[in-house]
Amino acid sequence: MVLAADDTLRLDASAVDYGLVLAYFAVVLLIGFAARRRVSDSLDFFLSGRSLPAWVTGLAFISANLGAVEIIGMSANGAQFGMATFHYFWIGAVPAMLFLGVVMMPFYYGSKVRSVPEFMRRRFGTGAHLVNALSFALAQVLIAGINLYLLATIVNALLGWPLWISLILAAAIVLTYITLGGLSAAIYNEVLQFFVIIAALLPLTLIGLHRVGGVSGLIDKVTASPGGDEQLQSWPGTGLSAIGNPVLSVIGIVFGLGFVLSFGYWTTNFVEVQRAMATKSLSAARSTPVIGSFPKMFIPFIVIVPGMIAAVLVSSIRDAKAAGETVDYNNSILLLIRDVLPNGLLGVAIAGLLAAFMAGMAANISAFNTVFSYDLWQQYVKKDRPDGYYLKVGRLATVGATVVAIFTALIASQYTNLMDYLQTLFGFFNAPLFATFILGMFWKRMTPTAGWTGLVSGTAAAVFVYVLSKTGTIGITGQGASFVAAGAAFVVDIAVSVVVSMVTTPKPVAELAGLVYSETPKEQRTDPDAHLLSWYRSPTKLAGLSLVLVVILNVIFR
Amino acid sequence: MSTGSNATPDVGANASDAGRKHTAGAYDVRTVIAGLIGLYGLVLTIMGIVDYDDAARAKTGDVNANLWSGIVMIVVAVVFALWLRLRPVVVDPATVRAEAGEGTSDGSDSAHA
Numbered sequence: 001m002v003l004a005a006d007d008t009l010r011l012d013a014s015a016v017d018y019g020l021v022l023a024y025f026a027v028v029l030l031i032g033f034a035a036r037r038r039v040s041d042s043l044d045f046f047l048s049g050r051s052l053p054a055w056v057t058g059l060a061f062i063s064a065n066l067g068a069v070e071i072i073g074m075s076a077n078g079a080q081f082g083m084a085t086f087h088y089f090w091i092g093a094v095p096a097m098l099f100l101g102v103v104m105m106p107f108y109y110g111s112k113v114r115s116v117p118e119f120m121r122r123r124f125g126t127g128a129h130l131v132n133a134l135s136f137a138l139a140q141v142l143i144a145g146i147n148l149y150l151l152a153t154i155v156n157a158l159l160g161w162p163l164w165i166s167l168i169l170a171a172a173i174v175l176t177y178i179t180l181g182g183l184s185a186a187i188y189n190e191v192l193q194f195f196v197i198i199a200a201l202l203p204l205t206l207i208g209l210h211r212v213g214g215v216s217g218l219i220d221k222v223t224a225s226p227g228g229d230e231q232l233q234s235w236p237g238t239g240l241s242a243i244g245n246p247v248l249s250v251i252g253i254v255f256g257l258g259f260v261l262s263f264g265y266w267t268t269n270f271v272e273v274q275r276a277m278a279t280k281s282l283s284a285a286r287s288t289p290v291i292g293s294f295p296k297m298f299i300p301f302i303v304i305v306p307g308m309i310a311a312v313l314v315s316s317i318r319d320a321k322a323a324g325e326t327v328d329y330n331n332s333i334l335l336l337i338r339d340v341l342p343n344g345l346l347g348v349a350i351a352g353l354l355a356a357f358m359a360g361m362a363a364n365i366s367a368f369n370t371v372f373s374y375d376l377w378q379q380y381v382k383k384d385r386p387d388g389y390y391l392k393v394g395r396l397a398t399v400g401a402t403v404v405a406i407f408t409a410l411i412a413s414q415y416t417n418l419m420d421y422l423q424t425l426f427g428f429f430n431a432p433l434f435a436t437f438i439l440g441m442f443w444k445r446m447t448p449t450a451g452w453t454g455l456v457s458g459t460a461a462a463v464f465v466y467v468l469s470k471t472g473t474i475g476i477t478g479q480g481a482s483f484v485a486a487g488a489a490f491v492v493d494i495a496v497s498v499v500v501s502m503v504t505t506p507k508p509v510a511e512l513a514g515l516v517y518s519e520t521p522k523e524q525r526t527d528p529d530a531h532l533l534s535w536y537r538s539p540t541k542l543a544g545l546s547l548v549l550v551v552i553l554n555v556i557f558r
Numbered sequence: 559m560s561t562g563s564n565a566t567p568d569v570g571a572n573a574s575d576a577g578r579k580h581t582a583g584a585y586d587v588r589t590v591i592a593g594l595i596g597l598y599g600l601v602l603t604i605m606g607i608v609d610y611d612d613a614a615r616a617k618t619g620d621v622n623a624n625l626w627s628g629i630v631m632i633v634v635a636v637v638f639a640l641w642l643r644l645r646p647v648v649v650d651p652a653t654v655r656a657e658a659g660e661g662t663s664d665g666s667d668s669a670h671a
Binding site: 016019020023024027031034053056188191192195196199203207210211339340341342343344345348 | 585587590591593594595597598601602605606609613614617618619621623624626627628631634647
């Protein structure tokens, strides 16, 4: 068990720290309570959106994703691989967010597609829908396990209880949060959470830099560390991808991480997409991911850099890395918090981390709940029952999924770098989904049979690559293996879909309106008032600016 | 701006708020941000003044991190409060009521609604 080695990770929280944590949760629960009671028009306005200011939806958009993965995973990656981790932001997330805003959003906004399973059902019928709903439900429970494990790590670091008791306590906290209505004010909480996390991570980074002697001190210390100079260069990223050949490594990062994994994540993640749809016009919806891309491109400085600082400043990581032992990189940022934040700021940091992990897990659980009750149970098990029946199924599913997450958290606890695990899951589930989604959306000839066979064969290809890498048949491990698996899943999915489409019958074109790009009327995809907007409200011009900035960042930190 | 239903003379209380715009006030997300970050800023500033001991010095490398972070947070809170005052978000209750129930959050709460 990984945590056994971490007896030293103890956050020495004082009464003031606990007070700051409690203040945060009091605010969140009060908002949740008010939201469920619908106490005010103003609150309704903030929940249902429709004319929310763009900065609110833009921040909610990235905050929904600034969870466990971002904070723990990216800092772990920074500690292990150094600057190559920047690719997740500047090759991965930002271009994918711009693609979502510029290319995909008009289609989503104009068509009646509101979730991925719904798209699958209407575009391909029950076969693809069932495969997608099952794999989505499984993915949510596995990812909920990651969030729960991280939540338990913090409980463990605060109270010193063993992993399994911490897990049960963490699960109870999440259930309480869901039951008390924490999720009914999701957009609202996400914006608040964003500021608390920045308030914790920015001082952490600055004090950490001060402790290592500023930027030059960090450069000297990283150069002298086992990773050496290579950790200060983002290309060709052979450490990150674990692909020895530099050219293949670049291809793996650009195609596997940049194109398949990131575009797949951002275009098919409807929890994100719906943040953007809570705006008043198509232009505002398109602007949401574009506006979000600006803060997003600077987030690596407060998550990856602290990881790099932790690797040279925190003695247990530094020594283990120097001795070539296995290091549990997941704890990097927690160890840095322990070592540099005084009581007071410590409380802000704990509040921010607990909030992010809890909200992340609650979102996974309730996404599972929705898919389980409506897409699986209502569709395939018991049809035509009253609404109350499905609500009851939903509540049971929430409790069931939380219990199962305790066990999937144990799987997550086996990984010394959670990004390895998470990217593997994305390769299995997101990469084939993205292939089927994008092909089905732009190619009207694609048939219902191709829909589900493509998904199944894509996932099978990713699992096959994963097994090959685990058994050592191909010499690629870690995140490089997930990039390759994702690439394989994408290519196999497309190939199988095209071949199967050739020999099976497509749906009549009349049924594809709003589901296939070419069959969706242009009026639905364009904003009549777009030309009236000033340049800083125009999504395409803003996207251009964002792209220029991210290219500059890529060049400076190459 | 009156709607057809408001034109009927005897709806009384109902007509008084329908169609009239008011600001989001306490439920504007900026109020909550200013409140919480301001509270954190106050607590940290006080911690920085009264509890800047050797243990804290050793952790931060002789920078009074609580004090400085606290001051910055108070400034951020004041900026949000000013922004809130100068540019209030205006809510039209009629539209909110018409749209209540659709487009709420991410759909994840649909099973709890």
